[in-house]
Amino acid sequence: MMKVVTIFPTLIIINELDNFKEVENDLIDFTYEERSKDNKGVSVSNIGGWHSKPHYSSYENILSSVILQGINKTLGSSSVFKSNTTIKILNLWININQKGNLNSKHLHPRSDLSGVFWIKAPKNSGNLRLYSPHTYDHAAQIQYFSEDFKNKAQIKASYEINPSAGSLILFPSSIYHDVAISRSDEDRISCAFNIKIS
Secondary structure, three states, rough: OOOOOOOOOOOOEEEEEOOOOHHHHHHHHHHHHHHHOOOOOOOOOOEEEEEOOOEOOOOHHHHHHHHHHHHHHHHOOOOOOOOOEEEEEEEEEEEEEEEOEEEEEEOOOOOOOOEEEEEOOOOOOOEEEEOOOOOOOOHHHHHHOOHHHHHHOOOEEEEEEEEOEEEEEEEOOOOEEEEOOOOOOOEEEEEEEEEEEO
């Protein structure tokens, strides 16, 4: 009897913050205030839009507090991580994308996990795409798999997440990812971060 075993998965953890509605407006105000202090921002993976300096984990503020609580709840309320797992946010930054803006394909070296927290995620404002680390080395065999088998085994070149406000996602920092172009007339506000786990 034939048996197919899926091994070496890449874990993506998605969690909705319970108390997001209570802090949503304060977070939106905070991000716009920060942009007004530094309209230029920095250019990293962003094509258009505003990308802040990655310093929000270095001092006490509403953004770092909400994200740290979200990460701790995500790690602490699941059976994925050991109960004594600790995290440290290495850096944290804000992205404000407008219509026509996107984030090009990139990864985050020198950290264990990376994450995104969405504060505003209007419809058609750009999905997060995570790219399979196996696309290149398995390319020869993948082309011959049936679509049904690929779907059942989650064998895909990329995985898309249509974000919603209040969602927090964690993924391995070594995974290439990008954000599709925004087609929305409303701003998309997200925060990205890198963490060390121990």
